[in-house]
Amino acid sequence: MALEISIQQGLGDVDADAWDALGGDRNPFLSHAFLHALETTDCLQPYGWHPYHLLVRDTDDGGRLLAATPLYAKTNSYGEFVFDWAWAGAYERNGKNYYPKLVSSIPYTPATGSRLLVRLDAPNPDALADLMIAQTIEFARNNHLSGMHWLFTPETETERLGSHGLMRRLGCQYHWENRGYADFADFLAAFSSRKRKKVQRERRRVAEQGVSLHVLHGDELDDDIIEAFHGFYLNTFERHMGVPTLGLDFFRTVARALGPRFVLVMARRDGEWLAGAVNFRGADTLYGRYWGCRETVEDLHFEACYYQGIDYCIAEGLSRFEPGAQGEHKIARGFLPTRTWSAHWIADPEFRVQLERFCRHEQSLMERECTELMAHSPYRDTPEAGE
Template sequence: MDAAVVTDLTTISSDEWNALRGTEVPFLRHEFLAGLETTGCITADIGWLPHHLLLRDAKGLAAAVPGYLKGHSWGEFVFDWAWADAYERHGLRYYPKLIHAVPFTPATGPRILWRPGLDATEATMLAVEASKAVVAERDLSSAHWLFPSPAQSEALEATGLLRRTGCQFHWHNDPGYRDFQDFLDTLTSRRRKSIRRERRQARESGVEVVLKTGDTITEQEWHTFHALYARTFHEHGNVPLLTTEFFVHCGQTLGESVLMVQGWRDGRMLAAALLFRDDETLYGRYWGCFEDVPGLHFEACYYQGIEYCITNGIQRFEPGAQGEHKISRGFLPTATRSCHWIPDPRFREAIADFLHRETPMVERYIEEMHAHTPYRIGRGNE
């Protein structure tokens, strides 16, 4: 099997890429990843150089791994600034590094895509060896596999990569709720009242909440959404790297996999939340508003999503990174993973020691957060 690197995903046909397993996740589809490149969101000038791994055999494309050479650690949500600082203190270069991830997207999913029928274990071993070869050939400090699925995380660890544990807050449709009220009935009385109050505040504000799929969102609505997204990023001191063209592209090419919860008043869209979905998971991504309306953020970003999952039989809702305030709204602490290849034996040993000490602290944090479950005793504590 031959390995190669491509720095322009448009050189690979979307049919060939999307035939691989794992591309049922919208962020891993050719349309999404290539769209980041063609609409100017991912460029070497801003520290993101596409470096996708391809494995081919006699039958064609056997496996692929999205990848990027990074000149910094922004936009990853697995924080390794201390590792970079340690390299610098020892007179060594940490950047550029190789990451296998979806840019700006801390969503759990496959990181190795493979052709149906190909042995997954073999695909993992070959992909890891190809990644290590890139690190060696380009004299990179490291390779990082961010937010792999649990099964792929275990397979990556089995090849000798170091595992790091993180925490997000996810909602689970475990009992298969009949409707939103059925979900509320599993919560404590205090939390039910609080959620009802927040939803009532949004309704009484005069804002009409509308949910649209990507193929029904107008170009003007995308322009308004980009303004909302950019405003929120600027308010938090961040740079909004996604372009209006990218959002329009996603709506046109991913269609019903894209959802927008819009808040309208007096003929004006004053707030919106953008989400993506596949058959199993709903992913919350971006939120923005032109004015603060009581309860609207929670309605658009959380409650509309939960209701959508229940209605459409979706099992999991990942609303984004971090946020302990999500617990009281039904989202429970959930372990996430990343896997790391550090070729320098000295730093590999030091980072392994750091992870040995960090992991129990993260696990204790998850356990402590579970103690604040909004569910009645016996629910939500599995």
């Protein structure tokens, strides 16, 4: 093969089918539709995300796209969910610049997924993955960036990145695993009696308040429903004094483009929409992302964001449900501590040594935390942490 390596500042000129053949057909966040929607609806540059995607083409086969890494030059650490603000502060105190840096991640999306994208039928995929790692680091070095960071990588990719000398960081999220449950009652039967009754009480309380739940897909939504949900989304950020990065145009665009892979849970009472939660569906995983409401209803957050998603996974035969970052309260509802990973290359040799020491110490603490959190599992027969 004769390979051509290039940097593409956006996906507008990249064929959608060629890109999705790298994995976007299996993971909604890696899809051309999702990433391109972020680029074209003004969600990225205002918040410090600048696309520099690395592409590998086979020039002997008409320039066929063989592999790619989604890359962004960053001028801050906002929307990454692998927190390195302290690293940036240390650079500043020592008169150095931490920004700009380079990241391989999905903006505003703390979901594990491949970052070294290779066609399933590509020859020698391991060599292509190694090539992309080396070329990405070289791009960061040549452009005087402080480092290169791969965020929320699968374990196999994390190990590969580690074999190239990158430091690894361990994080923790809370995921649900489908153990072949027949229905929600079968799922709850695995709980201890006290924890099972608590979930049943939460679900019953929502119904007693006159709230009904409706699962709608992107190809079933009209503008009024999307606009209603976006209003709920904005309310969440206003309540927490955050910055709402995703506009109404983004939700309209991605809902229509992803269709059945855009899964919206909407709550209704007295003929009016009350709250909503957006999920994205992959080949075997449901990903919970955004929630909002126009008024507080007791336990509705748990029903819309967790229990409806579990119901959906069981009915659709999906094996996993990742409801988003953080939240120890998820454990009591069946989401167990699960390890997440990132890998980091730091250009400055002195800081590299210090940050490697930090990552090793942090990992030991995170391992201990995962073990301690698992003790709060609601299941009668609890697996080992991270399984």
